[in-house]
Amino acid sequence: MSNNPPSSICMFTPQNPTSLSPDGTLPVNSDSSGLTLNQMPQMDGGLYSQSTGPQGFPKTQDTRSMEQMMGFTYPPYSTCLTSSNTERASQQNQQDYSQFLLPPPASTLRLPGQKRSLSKDSIEYRLRRERNNIAVRKSRDKARRCVQLTQQRVLQLQDENHRLQLHIQRLSHDVDALRHYLPQRHLQVKEQDIAGKDNC
Amino acid sequence: MSNNPPSSICMFTPQNPTSLSPDGTLPVNSDSSGLTLNQMPQMDGGLYSQSTGPQGFPKTQDTRSMEQMMGFTYPPYSTCLTSSNTERASQQNQQDYSQFLLPPPASTLRLPGQKRSLSKDSIEYRLRRERNNIAVRKSRDKARRCVQLTQQRVLQLQDENHRLQLHIQRLSHDVDALRHYLPQRHLQVKEQDIAGKDNC
DNA sequence: AACTTGTTGCGCAATTACATA
DNA sequence: ATATGTAATTGCGCAACAAGT
Numbered sequence: 204m205s206n207n208p209p210s211s212i213c214m215f216t217p218q219n220p221t222s223l224s225p226d227g228t229l230p231v232n233s234d235s236s237g238l239t240l241n242q243m244p245q246m247d248g249g250l251y252s253q254s255t256g257p258q259g260f261p262k263t264q265d266t267r268s269m270e271q272m273m274g275f276t277y278p279p280y281s282t283c284l285t286s287s288n289t290e291r292a293s294q295q296n297q298q299d300y301s302q303f304l305l306p307p308p309a310s311t312l313r314l315p316g317q318k319r320s321l322s323k324d325s326i327e328y329r330l331r332r333e334r335n336n337i338a339v340r341k342s343r344d345k346a347r348r349c350v351q352l353t354q355q356r357v358l359q360l361q362d363e364n365h366r367l368q369l370h371i372q373r374l375s376h377d378v379d380a381l382r383h384y385l386p387q388r389h390l391q392v393k394e395q396d397i398a399g400k401d402n403c
Numbered sequence: 404m405s406n407n408p409p410s411s412i413c414m415f416t417p418q419n420p421t422s423l424s425p426d427g428t429l430p431v432n433s434d435s436s437g438l439t440l441n442q443m444p445q446m447d448g449g450l451y452s453q454s455t456g457p458q459g460f461p462k463t464q465d466t467r468s469m470e471q472m473m474g475f476t477y478p479p480y481s482t483c484l485t486s487s488n489t490e491r492a493s494q495q496n497q498q499d500y501s502q503f504l505l506p507p508p509a510s511t512l513r514l515p516g517q518k519r520s521l522s523k524d525s526i527e528y529r530l531r532r533e534r535n536n537i538a539v540r541k542s543r544d545k546a547r548r549c550v551q552l553t554q555q556r557v558l559q560l561q562d563e564n565h566r567l568q569l570h571i572q573r574l575s576h577d578v579d580a581l582r583h584y585l586p587q588r589h590l591q592v593k594e595q596d597i598a599g600k601d602n603c
Numbered sequence: 604a605a606c607t608t609g610t611t612g613c614g615c616a617a618t619t620a621c622a623t624a
Numbered sequence: 625a626t627a628t629g630t631a632a633t634t635g636c637g638c639a640a641c642a643a644g645t
Binding site: 535539 | 635637639
């Protein structure tokens with residue numbers, strides 16, 4: 204389990220810039236765009252649960268239509284849906300499989316550097332897929348939130364920027380006014396020497 | 404052709420905040436996150452073109468195989484793998500359904516509000532798919548660039564912010580110094596009246 | 604109205620990042 | 625320190641829409 208902080212940081216982490224696959228081939232994922240946020244305000248709780256695949260297997264052609272028909276639209280956060288149905292199914296789904304889980308014992312003969320290839324019909328395969336699907340949804344959700352956060356940050360910074368500029372404007376005005384009130388010229392000069400070049 | 408500027412703007416365009424499907428149901432895509440950049444530095448030219456698959460081949464299965472058979476591989480990313488089995492399953496799967504999917508092949512009678520459904524085997528279907536795939540790649544590319552741009556903007560704003568704060572610091576210092584040099588108290592007071600409340 | 608392009612959520616598969624035996 | 629398993633990322637294609645012509 205372990206819930207310790209991952210290493211990647213939300214914004215601008217370059218992250219394996221020249222990543223190559225272990226076999227030396229160019230990796231399929233050559234993009235990455237360096238967006239790997241973390242520490243996002245997300246309650247890692249029950250969301251992302253079993254997604255719909257009630258009977259997931261034959262999975263007709265696309266599931267999407269299925270999901271929608273079942274009203275399972277996955278509203279990232281808040282507003283949570285009232286997933287009336289579907290959860291039952293998914294829940295049970297898990298259980299159903301759990302008992303069959305771990306068929307490998309029989310044929311455990313696979314070469315060291317070889318990762319076992321699962322049959323697409325196998326329960327295990329489906330379980331892995333489903334888990335990954337959940338992870339994918341979670342990850343993308345996180346990415347979306349990060350983007351939004353970044354955008355908010357821009358607005359916020361622009362705002363602050365504006366405030367600062369106004370402040371500068373006022374201060375500049377003050378300085379001018381004060382200089383104007385200085386009785387002796389030499390003092391002004393002295394003052395300017397002290398202040399240096401503010402007007403950049 | 405017309406290459407005029409689209410309406411959406413890159414950052415923070417709210418854009419259908421309460422979007423609902425025409426039928427009043429909640430739209431599947433309720434996300435959108437208001438990211439709809441435009442005017443991105445993209446040469447809209449030959450990129451995203453036909454995906455020049457010189458000899459695209461046995462990519463895997465899963466429809467993709469079709470694309471390759473037709474010479475549609477789209478190299479942009481990938482170097483594709485060489486998986487193996489499984490093509491049978493998904494392929495057949497698709498076909499199985501496809502025959503049920505579109506009952507009216509020869510008959511062109513489709514009700515007013517009904518969009519014709521193409522056979523997954525049809526050339527037309529493949530062409531549409533391929534066009535959409537290109538559009539998708541293009542769109543995502545745009546989104547990626549927008550995100551990067553936004554991130555850059557944050558850095559840039561942070562930097563400017565810092566500069567402004569330094570400037571304020573110097574100006575404040577100047578004001579203090581000048582005030583110190585003011586010979587008479589009443590002048591200071593007067594000055595403050597003029598300047599108003601700078602210290603917010 | 605019909606068609607084309609643009610967006611977006613989703614699932615898949617390959618890869619990577621972590622964690623742990 | 626290494627082998628192995630799981631979670632996280634990411635490009636890709638699909639389908640449903642939205643938007644634009």
